[in-house]
Amino acid sequence: MASKPKTQRGKRFLANRESKIDENTKQVMFIQGGKTSDIVNQALRDINTLKKPNSHLFRRKNILRPFEDQTSIEFFSQKSDASLMVFGSHSKKRPHNLVFGSFFDHHILDMFELGIDRFAPIQDFKTAKVALGTKPCIMFSGEEFENKLEYRRLKTYFTDFWRGEKTTNVRLEGLEHVVQITSVDDKIYLRSYRIVLKKSGLKTPRLEVEEIGPSIDFSVRRSHLASESLYKDSLKKPKSNKPKKKKNIEHDVFKTKTARIHMQKQDLDTMQTRKMKGLKRQKEPKSDANSEGSKRQKQTAD
Numbered sequence: 001m002a003s004k005p006k007t008q009r010g011k012r013f014l015a016n017r018e019s020k021i022d023e024n025t026k027q028v029m030f031i032q033g034g035k036t037s038d039i040v041n042q043a044l045r046d047i048n049t050l051k052k053p054n055s056h057l058f059r060r061k062n063i064l065r066p067f068e069d070q071t072s073i074e075f076f077s078q079k080s081d082a083s084l085m086v087f088g089s090h091s092k093k094r095p096h097n098l099v100f101g102s103f104f105d106h107h108i109l110d111m112f113e114l115g116i117d118r119f120a121p122i123q124d125f126k127t128a129k130v131a132l133g134t135k136p137c138i139m140f141s142g143e144e145f146e147n148k149l150e151y152r153r154l155k156t157y158f159t160d161f162w163r164g165e166k167t168t169n170v171r172l173e174g175l176e177h178v179v180q181i182t183s184v185d186d187k188i189y190l191r192s193y194r195i196v197l198k199k200s201g202l203k204t205p206r207l208e209v210e211e212i213g214p215s216i217d218f219s220v221r222r223s224h225l226a227s228e229s230l231y232k233d234s235l236k237k238p239k240s241n242k243p244k245k246k247k248n249i250e251h252d253v254f255k256t257k258t259a260r261i262h263m264q265k266q267d268l269d270t271m272q273t274r275k276m277k278g279l280k281r282q283k284e285p286k287s288d289a290n291s292e293g294s295k296r297q298k299q300t301a302d
Helices: 008-017 038-051 071-080 149-163 228-234 288-301
Strands: 028-033 053-064 082-089 098-105 107-120 137-141 177-184 187-198 206-211 215-224 249-251 257-259
Touching: 028 038, 028 071, 038 053, 038 082, 038 098, 038 288, 053 071, 071 082, 071 098, 071 107, 082 137, 098 149, 107 149, 107 206, 107 228, 149 177, 149 215, 149 228
Parallel strands: 028 053, 028 082, 137 177
Antiparallel strands: 082 098, 098 107, 107 215, 177 187, 187 206, 187 215, 249 257
């Protein structure tokens, strides 16, 4: 059983790792295997360049086999607080290999092994590049992403991979990076473009795209999918801790709290007021009949 944190810094650290309704930006680990090729190494560096600053590139080689033993990768996930990974390897049986994986509670959820058939690095495209940390627009093409379970899970993975920071507003000039993922005949085509705004003579500019790389053609090799029950558990959201909305309470533009109170009708005659001279009740004057009666009594007495 894990011990409770003793400092405020430790409490904040553990609270940041707890499940949330709005998740943190997912971090990605880029890991080199024990044996890699120049193509694999360059592919890892180029994808990491587009994913920065939400990524960790491991410089040292690690002798790992994700489909056989997952303990080391799960340890790296917990150490780096990463929810996604890209593992590169190279062998005679599976040349130029990339394994894309996702984690749930720092345990392997889904893994997809893709082989690189064709690769064009970023440096081969002599065009202007997008700024670091630019949030891309993700586009998927292909019937497999809708009809096959394996490709649906792969689509979910790439959506989480390229999502980046959560935004509430979209600015037209901020949409300058497009990631196109196409599926045809068990092949995955990854392309990256930069959007260029040009004059059109109208209020809205004319859009053109320039390929900035990397350009990769993948072939689907192996996959490891989580069970339906585990996958459903990973999609559950924690209960909201927000206080319940109280009736008849509102806030205006200036955050001033206003409320409507329902009270019974009060009798102002019986209400207690402060004892001040100005608030004292005046005695009611006696009626004329009573005064005449008192005068007659005085006369008879005399």
